[in-house]
Amino acid sequence: MTRTQPPTSPHYGAARTVVAAVTADLDQLRIGENLTRVHGQDGQTVWRRAIAPGDGWCRAQHAPVCAWPRGAALCVVLQWWPCRQTPPPQRGAHWAARLDAVTAGLRSLGYTVEHAGRRPDPATDRHAELLVYRTRPGRQPPRRPPGAWAHVPPPRSTFGWPENTxxxxxxxxxxxxxxxxxxxxxxxxxxxxxxxxxxxxxxxxxxxxxxxxxxxxxxxxxxxxxxxxxxxxxxxxxxxxxxxxxxxxxxxxxxxxxxxxxxxxxxxx
Structure with a gap:
């Protein structure tokens, strides 16, 4: 996949620095977008993802500081996108194996990785979201009760006007x-x-x-x-x-x- 925008976050200041730092670690682990610059037509600079077939890829997204877990020194929402060529019968196994690999890789670099929020469904969801953060010295990740997000409803499938959400x-x-x-x-x-x-x-x-x-x-x-x-x-x-x-x-x-x-x-x- 290609795009003509450089690999920078749309957020500024500290938020941009946090996303950039996690993005660098994702590329080090070879699980990020691994964007490389190629020359496009009409003098445009094009950024192309270099991703191993079957692995899927990750992107770090800004997380508002007010929503960070208590004790976090930095935090992002990590989007993991599966390989598009995975046959439907194998999607569940593909998601489970690759999410485990992504989690293990990030934890090896000192991140806390939580499979928080609504549980993704490989049959209907386009990607999964993980909570990724580092804690400050002397702080421990907050304890989460079992099934903490089991009550979160699935995304709505119908839309109307005026909105009532x-x-x-x-x-x-x-x-x-x-x-x-x-x-x-x-x-x-x-x-x-x-x-x-x-x-x-x-x-x-x-x-x-x-x-x-x-x-x-x-x-x-x-x-x-x-x-x-x-x-x-x-x-x-x-x-x-x-x-x-x-x-x-x-x-x-x-x-x-x-x-x-x-x-x-x-x-x-």
């Missing part, structure tokens, strides 16, 4: 609040491997303060508005974000077992 409902509630006078607030869906284990839905809420509005106050107002609709909120750990201050937080819903979050603890761990 968890994403659209949360964005609509934010738009109808007083927040537009304080900040521009955008809801972005997250890969299910980034959802907290108890969540029935989770999103990254990005806050852009209005001119003259302090970032911390805009974040606090947005988080309070989200919690007023029955969601939990969580901010990135200070040791991770450092400076500049965070501009996003995690919003998630625990479903029927939801317990409200008090104003005294607006960003529970």
């Amino acid at each position: 968890p994403h659209s409902r949360l964005q609509t509630r934010i738009n109808l609040s007083a927040l537009p006078h304080v900040a521009d607030v955008t809801v972005r869906d997250l890969a299910t491997c980034l959802w907290p284990p108890s969540a029935r839905y989770a999103a990254c809420v990005t806050v852009t303060p209005a001119p003259g509005s302090p970032t911390h106050e805009a974040l606090g107002s947005a988080a309070a508005a989200v919690r007023s609709h029955g969601y939990r909120t969580r901010q990135a750990e200070p040791a991770v974000t450092g400076t500049p201050p965070p501009t996003a937080f995690l919003a998630y819903h625990d479903g029927p077992d939801f317990r409200s979050v008090t104003a005294a603890h607006p960003f529970p761990h």
Whole structure:
């Protein structure tokens, strides 16, 4: 497969650095895209994947810092794409064998690899997603209860207008609040491997303060508005974000077992 764009992440700053670092390790293990530059027509530079037949390939994707596992020093969502030539009767075995190989390779380099989120189905899914991260010195990966994401529903197969999804409902509630006078607030869906284990839905809420509005106050107002609709909120750990201050937080819903979050603890761990 070829493409005319250079192999860079669309994200900037620390996010771009994290994705680039993991991408380099994927190429070292020969499980990444292994993009090589070739000369295309009309002077264009084309990037071609060099992938062994039957292996499939991996791509590191940006993960918002607010959704990183507690204690993580870096984190990405890893997409694994199977070999397209695998016959349908062999897809299950192909997925299992290659995902085990990818997991073992990354763990040999010191990464924690979790098969988190919704369980992929080789018969219907185009790719699988893994949670890949490194922990900070002295920290251990968080313990996950058995079957932590067994409740996550499959992707929807029907679409309608107007949208009536968890994403659209949360964005609509934010738009109808007083927040537009304080900040521009955008809801972005997250890969299910980034959802907290108890969540029935989770999103990254990005806050852009209005001119003259302090970032911390805009974040606090947005988080309070989200919690007023029955969601939990969580901010990135200070040791991770450092400076500049965070501009996003995690919003998630625990479903029927939801317990409200008090104003005294607006960003529970």
